Amino acid sequence: MIRINLLPHREEKRKQRKQAFLVMLAIAAILGGAIVLGVGVFINNNISNQTQRNNFIKAENARLDEQIKEIATLKQEIEALKARQQAVEDLQSDRNQPVYLMDELVKQVPEGIYLRAFKQVGQRVVLNGYAQSNERVSELLRNLSNNSPWLQKPDLIEIQVLLFSENHRQPPEEITWTAPVRLPEPMVALVGSSA
Numbered sequence: 001m002i003r004i005n006l007l008p009h010r011e012e013k014r015k016q017r018k019q020a021f022l023v024m025l026a027i028a029a030i031l032g033g034a035i036v037l038g039v040g041v042f043i044n045n046n047i048s049n050q051t052q053r054n055n056f057i058k059a060e061n062a063r064l065d066e067q068i069k070e071i072a073t074l075k076q077e078i079e080a081l082k083a084r085q086q087a088v089e090d091l092q093s094d095r096n097q098p099v100y101l102m103d104e105l106v107k108q109v110p111e112g113i114y115l116r117a118f119k120q121v122g123q124r125v126v127l128n129g130y131a132q133s134n135e136r137v138s139e140l141l142r143n144l145s146n147n148s149p150w151l152q153k154p155d156l157i158e159i160q161v162l163l164f165s166e167n168h169r170q171p172p173e174e175i176t177w178t179a180p181v182r183l184p185e186p187m188v189a190l191v192g193s194s195a
Contacts, residue, residue, distance in 0.1 A: 097150075101125060104150040108143040112136040125151065128176045134159070 098120065105127075109115065113136050117128035131137045137159065144154045158176045 101150055104148055108140070108148050108151075110136055110139045110143065113140050126176070131159075 101120070102118070105115065105118070112132035113129055114131075115127060115129040117126075119126045119128075131140070137156070141154050141156060144151045156176075
């Protein structure tokens with residue numbers, strides 16, 4: 001016997017396929033939404049973590065900037081203290097220098113030369129005085145350049161012959177010269193060891 005189905009089976013299959021399609025569409029939508037939600041949560045979590053890291057780095061940078069400012073301030077204070085210490089050491093090493101220079105001048109100035117003025121400017125000494133002759137001036141310059149541990153390379157600036165006076169046999173000469181001051185070797189060692 002032959003069975004003939006007169007029911008609309010095609011429509012029922014179409015309805016089943018449509019229903020299966022809608023179910024698959026709903027599952028795909030739910031699955032897609034879950035994936036988007038999961039990726040969104042993952043990205044937000046990563047953004048949150050990176051923001052925390054950035055804030056930590058900013059805070060550490062600010063802390064390090066403060067430390068750098070403190071270090072710069074300390075360096076300035078150290079430089080100021082070094083400058084003060086150097087000034088004190090210079091004063092300490094130079095305080096007896098005029099006495100030594102005067103003593104050295106007493107030893108090196110030959111007879112016939114009379115000092116009128118003595119002035120120290122920094123590490124140079126300017127001397128002014130009278131001499132009986134050019135030979136005495138030459139002897140003084142030789143003594144200062146060769147025999148003096150305190151004065152070196154004197155420069156003769158000026159010689160003026162004064163008017164002849166009755167009290168002198170020959171006219172005196174007014175002389176002016178300069179000489180750089182140097183520390184003798186034992187004094188250099190003392191100044192170096194006190195630093």
